[in-house]
Amino acid sequence: MENESLIPVVVAGAAGKMGRETIKVIAQTEDMMLLGAVERDSQYLGQDAGEIAGCGALEVPILNDLQSVLVMATQQEIQGVMVDFTHPDSVYENTRSAIAYGVRPVVGTTGLSAEQIKDLTEFAEKASTGALIIPNFCIGVILMQQAALQAAKHFDCLEIIELHHNQKADAPSGTAIKTAQMLAEMGKTYNPPQVEETEKIPGARGCLADENIRIHSVRLPGFIAHQEMIFGAAGQIYTLRHDTTDRAAFMPGVLLSIRKVTQLKTLVYGLEKIL
Ligand SMILES: NC(=O)C1=CN([C@@H]2O[C@H](COP(=O)(O)OP(=O)(O)OC[C@H]3O[C@@H](n4cnc5c(N)ncnc54)[C@H](OP(=O)(O)O)[C@@H]3O)[C@@H](O)[C@H]2O)C=CC1
Numbered sequence: 700m701e702n703e704s705l706i707p708v709v710v711a712g713a714a715g716k717m718g719r720e721t722i723k724v725i726a727q728t729e730d731m732m733l734l735g736a737v738e739r740d741s742q743y744l745g746q747d748a749g750e751i752a753g754c755g756a757l758e759v760p761i762l763n764d765l766q767s768v769l770v771m772a773t774q775q776e777i778q779g780v781m782v783d784f785t786h787p788d789s790v791y792e793n794t795r796s797a798i799a800y801g802v803r804p805v806v807g808t809t810g811l812s813a814e815q816i817k818d819l820t821e822f823a824e825k826a827s828t829g830a831l832i833i834p835n836f837c838i839g840v841i842l843m844q845q846a847a848l849q850a851a852k853h854f855d856c857l858e859i860i861e862l863h864h865n866q867k868a869d870a871p872s873g874t875a876i877k878t879a880q881m882l883a884e885m886g887k888t889y890n891p892p893q894v895e896e897t898e899k900i901p902g903a904r905g906c907l908a909d910e911n912i913r914i915h916s917v918r919l920p921g922f923i924a925h926q927e928m929i930f931g932a933a934g935q936i937y938t939l940r941h942d943t944t945d946r947a948a949f950m951p952g953v954l955l956s957i958r959k960v961t962q963l964k965t966l967v968y969g970l971e972k973i974l
């Protein structure tokens with residue numbers, strides 16, 4: 700393919716676990732090119748993004764100024780896409796900046812509040828810029844969420860347990876929050892109280908998400924990303940579980956999102972809406 704017809708992609712958080720995986724997969728993808736790589740830690744400044752990702756030199760130096768990379772993206776023939784895998788404390792500003800420059804954000808970073816998502820949705824609408832916020836790029840997770848929606852037609856009681864590596868900054872996970880939101884959209888309130896409960900140690904019962912759904916967050920070395928959903932009713936327990944055993948599992952969803960966001964004019968929240 701000619702360079703001019705490739706989707707130019709900027710990766711923010713280029714030296715992180717997901718940033719490296721994303722750069723590797725873009726390097727192998729015919730209809731995309733890595734245009735820019737941004738990282739906040741100056742130890743990577745000027746280093747080749749491909750070398751850092753472990754896929755060999757791509758001649759794209761890592762920079763630490765997102766704005767200048769976004770400017771570069773605006774100068775391409777095809778509108779650029781920014782993939783963000785940074786940190787909950789940076790993702791809102793990064794996404795707003797990308798939309799302001801007309802560079803379409805594909806946001807994998809979790810930890811955005813409901814107000815921030817609402818604000819970004821309005822901003823993207825005003826700018827007529829496509830944007831995606833995807834709490835989980837893994838198809839298996841979407842299948843688990845769909846199965847949970849089916850189960851919720853028959854079960855009124857459930858709790859969510861999410862388990863992640865201990866480098867994760869935010870809790871509960873974006874996936875668990877989104878799952879609870881999807882269940883809440885069914886118009887039910889779950890887990891009708893049975894007795895008056897007392898938490899002898901605060902937090903014992905996890906956190907309370909939408910429509911009375913409890914989420915319990917486990918952080919341990921050895922995990923990558925896992926979610927269990929336990930439904931209970933008289934005489935039965937129904938359990939759904941998804942395990943991510945390699946970050947490669949997220950990559951088909953990342954590539955799909957990069958392609959889809961170029962066709963959007965508004966912000967869409969959730970991979971299930973673009974499948
Ligand atoms: N949607 C999905 O399917 C998935 C989402 N995630 C989410 O993606 C995010 C990143 O995860 P992960 O890769 O594991 O985390 P890492 O900590 O491995 O990587 C994040 C990288 O981004 C850098 N960074 C932070 N802020 C900025 C900034 N403003 N500009 C540029 N770089 C920045 C960090 O630098 P430093 O180390 O100096 O802070 C770090 O190198 C998390 O929110 C995680 O929850 C993860 C997996 C899948």
Ligand SMILES: O=C(O)C1=N[C@H](C(=O)O)C[C@H](O)C1
Pocket residue numbers: 809834835863867868871872873874875923924925
């Ligand atoms: O931090 C992670 O690793 C992950 N974060 C996302 C989340 O918060 O749901 C997606 C996946 O679970 C991996």
